[in-house]
Amino acid sequence: MAGQAENDITDDALLGGRLQILQPAMGHRAGIDGVLLAAAVPAKSGELALEGGAGVGTASLCLARRVPGVSVDALEIDPILADLARQNAARNMLGDAIEVYCGSISAPPYRLGANSYHHVLMNPPFDAAGTGSPSPHQGRASAHIEGGAALRDWIKFAVTMARPGGCIILIHRADRLDDILAAFKGRAGGCEIFPLWPGFGKPAKRIIIRAYKGNDGPLCLLQGLVLHEPGRKYTEAAEQALRHAGALDFKDNHK
Numbered sequence: 001m002a003g004q005a006e007n008d009i010t011d012d013a014l015l016g017g018r019l020q021i022l023q024p025a026m027g028h029r030a031g032i033d034g035v036l037l038a039a040a041v042p043a044k045s046g047e048l049a050l051e052g053g054a055g056v057g058t059a060s061l062c063l064a065r066r067v068p069g070v071s072v073d074a075l076e077i078d079p080i081l082a083d084l085a086r087q088n089a090a091r092n093m094l095g096d097a098i099e100v101y102c103g104s105i106s107a108p109p110y111r112l113g114a115n116s117y118h119h120v121l122m123n124p125p126f127d128a129a130g131t132g133s134p135s136p137h138q139g140r141a142s143a144h145i146e147g148g149a150a151l152r153d154w155i156k157f158a159v160t161m162a163r164p165g166g167c168i169i170l171i172h173r174a175d176r177l178d179d180i181l182a183a184f185k186g187r188a189g190g191c192e193i194f195p196l197w198p199g200f201g202k203p204a205k206r207i208i209i210r211a212y213k214g215n216d217g218p219l220c221l222l223q224g225l226v227l228h229e230p231g232r233k234y235t236e237a238a239e240q241a242l243r244h245a246g247a248l249d250f251k252d253n254h255k
Contacts, residue, residue, distance in 0.1 A: 009084070014058065016243035018065055021088045023056045024080075032242055033206065034058035036225075037123055037171045038066065039241040039248045040194065040208045045069025047118040050161050052105050052154065053077070057085030057098065059121055064089075064097040066245045073112055074100045105149055105157040112161065120158040121169045124151055126176070151176065155183040162188075162213040171196075174204045181219070190217035192250060195224035210250070222250060 008025035014035060023029055038059040043049055046069055051060045054074035064072050076082040082102040089098040103109045149157075151172075158168040168188055172180060174195065184191060188211035195204035204224065225248060227238045240246035 015062060015065060015245045018245055019061050019088075019092050021056055021058065021061065022084050022091075024084075028055065030056065030058040032227075033123055033171050035062050035242055036196065036208065036248065037121055037169065038062035039246065040169050040171075040210065040250070041067075041119050041121050042167060042210070042247075042250070043067045043070045043119050047071070048116065049073070049119040049121060050112065050117045051075065052120065052122040052157060052161075053124060054085055054100070055081050057088045057100065059123065060085070060098050061088055061092060061094060062245065063121070064094045065092070066247065070097065072098045073117075074098055075103055075105065075108060075112065076100065077102070077104045105154060108157070108161075114160050115163050117161050117163060117166055119167045119169060120162045122154055122158060123171050124149075124154040126173045151179055152183040155180070155187070159184075159187040159213055164214050166213045168211045168213065169208065171206060171208050174207045177207060177209075180209055184211050188213045188215060189219075190215035191219045192222055193219065194222045194248065194250065197224060197226045199228045199230070200226055208248070225249075 009022050010025045012021055012023060014021055014030065021030060041049060041063050043063060045067060048071050049063060050073045052075050054060055054076040057074050060072045060074040064070060074085055076085060079102050082100050085100045089095045089100065101109045101112060162168055181191065190212045192210040194208040196206040196208065197204050225237055226235050229235055234242060241248055
């Protein structure tokens with residue numbers, strides 16, 4: 001927005017007003033990817049989840065709001081964003097459910113134990129290093145283009161932190177599916193691929209993948225979700241996830 005300073009903070013609603021989040025006015029901002037990522041996590045009350053690259057806590061907040069009794073550890077490398085995530089948890093009365101840590105996936109804080117989590121969720125940078133045109137804004141560039149950690153490193157981190165049989169959930173570009181599956185090979189399996197179709201008859205640009213640590217089951221391609229009706233209005237199924245804190249429907253899978 002014209003006239004906004006780089007350090008300006010906005011106060012925005014998510015999940016149809018069920019959440020209010022503080023986030024930078026410039027740079028990478030919360031969008032539907034984080035909301036849909038949280039909606040894909042098959043968590044239950046009493047379970048422990050970890051979000052890698054949490055930003056201001058969008059996915060962690062959405063998950064904690066949808067599943068009462070879940071505990072979420074949120075890891076974010078940027079101290080400014082990590083502080084906003086803490087504020088967002090507190091102001092949404094989710095401070096008891098979400099613990100925010102500042103650190104990297106390459107060297108996570110010691111209090112985040114390996115083999116500990118029922119679910120590990122993440123929204124890694126979409127573009128490999130050296131590809132695409134980086135944003136002039138550092139925050140947006142860091143969120144969109146891999147830096148010191150490549151996609152394989154993100155997946156290795158997630159598998160390491162998940163407990164045996166734990167679920168790893170990520171949202172990514174559809175055209176990087178081969179890279180994702182290669183990184184999971186030998187680490188996690190039983191992959192469930194959930195396409196996000198922008199509209200009826202349009203190719204999927206985003207996918208959500210769930211894989212299970214130590215599982216050697218077959219890959220399953222699911223029906224996925226159509227996001228928009230003609231005219232850009234959200235479909236009813238998309239509205240349930242984006243506005244009403246509903247879970248994505250993975251029931252048409254092989255399990």
